[in-house]
Amino acid sequence: MRKSIKRLMFMVIGAVLLLAACGGKENSSLSTETDGGASSSGETKKFKIGVTQIVEHPSLNAAYDGFRKALEDAGIDVEYKVENAQNDNSANTTIANNLVSSGVDLIFANSTPSAQAVSSVTKDIPIVFTSVTDAVSAELVQSMEKPGGNVTGTVDTQPDAIPSTIKFLKEELGAKNVGMVFNAGEQNSRAQVDAVKKQMNAVGLNVVEASVSTSAEVKQATESLIGKVDSLYIITDNTVVSALESVVSVANDHKLPMMVGEFDSVKRGGLGAYGFEYFDIGYEAGQMAVKILKGESTPAELPVQYPQNLRFVINKETADILGLKVKDEWKAEFVK
Known part of the structure; x- marks a missing residue:
């Protein structure tokens, strides 16, 4: 009888230890999946970028192509969420709110109205713009040299x-x-x-x-x-x-x-x-986005850039x- 009791106790203890071991492995697996960046296998993070453009026309389209090429050249893995307002101010505002609520890592605003709409609804998500004429008058940045907030980018006005x-x-x-x-x-x-x-x-x-x-x-x-x-x-x-x-x-x-x-x-x-080529100012904006996504800089630290090579x-x-x-x-x- 005593031997049977001892044998039963050993079986119960063994089962408890086995369950504890299994539970430890499961928790370890969950922490790897939710670490928010590279996994233990060395996989790089896939960033989600929201794109808002006021209307469809060749110059703005070229700027977007340049932006994408810059991130591609830098080896950044990106999922794009692209929205076009088709020159509708109401749609422009709706797009801005939707992008902010969708949890994107960064917003690329392609035009002045697009940049104004998104900057008015978030001060936390980094915004990189292009195809903007006067970023200071549009109240997107404090100054060209020191943007000072969550917004920076490239303008489409060459001084000459x-x-x-x-x-x-x-x-x-x-x-x-x-x-x-x-x-x-x-x-x-x-x-x-x-x-x-x-x-x-x-x-x-x-x-x-x-x-x-x-x-x-x-x-x-x-x-x-x-x-x-x-x-x-x-x-x-x-x-x-x-x-x-x-x-x-x-x-x-x-x-x-x-x-x-x-x-x-x-x-x-x-x-x-x-x-100048709009592709170029889009590409330069993309290079700024790369620095932000890599954690090398913030929008507040990146001066707004003028186009080069008139x-x-x-x-x-x-x-x-x-x-x-x-x-x-x-x-x-x-x-x-």
């Missing part, structure tokens, strides 16, 4: 671009009255138009404005300038650029030279532009339509 364009309009095209079609509700555009007007007034040029609120209004607004202007200057306005072909049609029909704000608009029929590009076909001879001294490149 507007002065060079104005000089070309006046000295080479003989412009006196320059038409500008833009969305006055877009802070990015209002800032550019004000800067252009100030500089044009200083050299004796007159700006004639035509405001739109949607892309459907762009052609009619352009036609309203006929007889009032001798040239056009289309800045990097998202609403107008998304419907640029309608502006090109009116300009060519009336033999109005049209300077534009970026190279993609030259490819689509604009006469010329002093600018170039002058002309559309030869458009020049021919206008009967304009391209001079060697312009040192212009032709779009392909």
Whole structure:
């Protein structure tokens, strides 16, 4: 009887020890799965990046391509959540809230309205923007050198671009009255138009404005300038650029030279532009995102960057339509 009791006690103790051992292994496995970074097997973390873009057009698309390429080149494993507001302010706000609540590691904001929307709803998630004209006036950063919060990025205004364009309009095209079609509700555009007007007034040029609120209004607004202007200057306005072909049609029909704000608009029929590749500023924004995701820096520590390498590009076909001879001294490149 005593031997039976002892044997039973040993069996119970052994079962308890076995269960404890199994429980220890299970807890160890759970801690590996929830460590939030690389696993014990050395796997790298997959980051989740939210992307918000105000509207579909070639320049913004190129900037997004550049951003992705920078992260790819850095070997960053990313899952993208991409949203496009299609130039709808209500949708833009909804997208911002959805991205913030979805638990992304970083937000890439491609345009001024996109950046403003997300920065207004989070001060915790890092935001990297591009295709923004005046980051300080848009209240995205405290200063270009010291952003100071959770937002930084690259702007699409090269300091010499507007002065060079104005000089070309006046000295080479003989412009006196320059038409500008833009969305006055877009802070990015209002800032550019004000800067252009100030500089044009200083050299004796007159700006004639035509405001739109949607892309459907762009052609009619352009036609309203006929007889009032001798040239056009289309800045990097998202609403107008998304419907640029309608502006090109009116300009060519009336033999109005049209300077534009970026190279993609030259490819689509604009006469010329002093600018840079949007892919490049997107790539530079991507490099900033890499530093943030790796923990090497924070948005507050990364100065906002200007575009590099200002170039002058002309559309030869458009020049021919206008009967304009391209001079060697312009040192212009032709779009392909």
